[in-house]
Amino acid sequence: SSSSSSSPVSSVYGRQGLKLSPPLAAFVNGVAVHSMDFDDTWHPATHPSGAVLPALLAASQMVPAASRPNGLDFLLAFNVGIEVQGRLMRFSHEAHNIPKRFHPPSVVGTMGSAAATAKLLSLNATQCGHALAIAASLAGAPMANAATLAKPLHIGNATRLGLEATLLAARGMEANLLILDDIPGCAGFNAFYGDYQPRPLTLSANSHEFLLEKQDIAFKSFPAHLGMHWVVEAALSARNLLINHSGSLSPSDIHAIVLRVPGSKYINRPFPESEHEARHSFQFNACTALLDGQLSICSFSDDSLHRQELTQLLSKVMVEHPKDNVANFDKMYAEVVLILQNGDILTGRCDTFYGHWRRPLSRESLLRKFQTNASRVLPKGNIDNLVKTVDNLETLPDSSLLASCL
Numbered sequence: 001s002s003s004s005s006s007s008p009v010s011s012v013y014g015r016q017g018l019k020l021s022p023p024l025a026a027f028v029n030g031v032a033v034h035s036m037d038f039d040d041t042w043h044p045a046t047h048p049s050g051a052v053l054p055a056l057l058a059a060s061q062m063v064p065a066a067s068r069p070n071g072l073d074f075l076l077a078f079n080v081g082i083e084v085q086g087r088l089m090r091f092s093h094e095a096h097n098i099p100k101r102f103h104p105p106s107v108v109g110t111m112g113s114a115a116a117t118a119k120l121l122s123l124n125a126t127q128c129g130h131a132l133a134i135a136a137s138l139a140g141a142p143m144a145n146a147a148t149l150a151k152p153l154h155i156g157n158a159t160r161l162g163l164e165a166t167l168l169a170a171r172g173m174e175a176n177l178l179i180l181d182d183i184p185g186c187a188g189f190n191a192f193y194g195d196y197q198p199r200p201l202t203l204s205a206n207s208h209e210f211l212l213e214k215q216d217i218a219f220k221s222f223p224a225h226l227g228m229h230w231v232v233e234a235a236l237s238a239r240n241l242l243i244n245h246s247g248s249l250s251p252s253d254i255h256a257i258v259l260r261v262p263g264s265k266y267i268n269r270p271f272p273e274s275e276h277e278a279r280h281s282f283q284f285n286a287c288t289a290l291l292d293g294q295l296s297i298c299s300f301s302d303d304s305l306h307r308q309e310l311t312q313l314l315s316k317v318m319v320e321h322p323k324d325n326v327a328n329f330d331k332m333y334a335e336v337v338l339i340l341q342n343g344d345i346l347t348g349r350c351d352t353f354y355g356h357w358r359r360p361l362s363r364e365s366l367l368r369k370f371q372t373n374a375s376r377v378l379p380k381g382n383i384d385n386l387v388k389t390v391d392n393l394e395t396l397p398d399s400s401l402l403a404s405c406l
Helices: 002-006 023-034 053-062 071-090 104-120 126-134 152-171 227-246 282-292 308-314 364-375 382-389 400-404
Strands: 254-260 315-320 336-342 345-350
Touching: 023 053, 023 152, 053 071, 053 104, 053 152, 053 400, 071 104, 071 315, 104 126, 104 152, 227 282, 227 336, 227 345, 254 282, 282 308, 282 315, 282 336, 364 382, 382 400
Parallel strands: 254 315
Antiparallel strands: 254 336, 336 345
């Protein structure tokens, strides 16, 4: 309803008692999701959940109590939001690779948010089409703002604007229902992906297989761009080789460091000057792993960033882009080569990091990550209740109870 979409009824992560209008709550929670670049990543390349979940949580709280969707409805809407993102990206070869033009969640994430909330709020087929078409007019943010404070706004806007597109469609706003088609001479969704070529989908009402069943999501172990996870594991392997070789770790023993990584300009940052740049720097993450033997939230603090020993290691780094190492989260690898002062060469390599869909995090690792992060803003009782609620989401009678745990 018009009143509930502007009333302060929706929860904000970690702020018990604070309620905002559903679009504003979705925006704030969406920004929080991506604030440290700690959210999940998919292939083709995007952050799928951050643009969908905050909008669904906010929308679930605006529905009148007597007609609120249950947990199974919520899960289905979430899957629809992820599905739409994956289907759209699979119509483009460009979308499969690490992006150069648009930040993907600002494009497909906005569409996913609209699709998910349209499903949750039970819009009819025509209204759903208009919601997606409206969302396309609210989509898109340039990659130049990666590694800045503005980047989390991309996901905040995607989840908020997708919800707003749904609310506008529900109130009768119309848009071009052919915007996802390939219409010669009039750019639609191909404005975002130049090689976008949609194809009819053969869908059976009784046997649809969601993309999530075939292509799982990658979960990060530390808060940085996904590509950093390959170079960190390779650096840790090289570090262990150095300790076994020399009996200890002494940075002064290292003459040069060679990183063999895919070519991607926005994550090739020799001397990052902020935590956001550090999260998008092959060089910083490799050298921090070599020095500390791990990466964590604290690795990106100002004190860690400006250490003299780190600066000295960074000055020894060279970057190579082997032709077979493509900028693609399903195909890339990383090598960290240590050239020692005595001429010895030690090489660490990572083809699949822990947390990638080919090597997924265990439930224990996922729970540890969630509990560690959530403990900064939520009491233990709330955290335990959230875990239990998510585990039993299929049987939850009122999906807004999930948001109320936050």
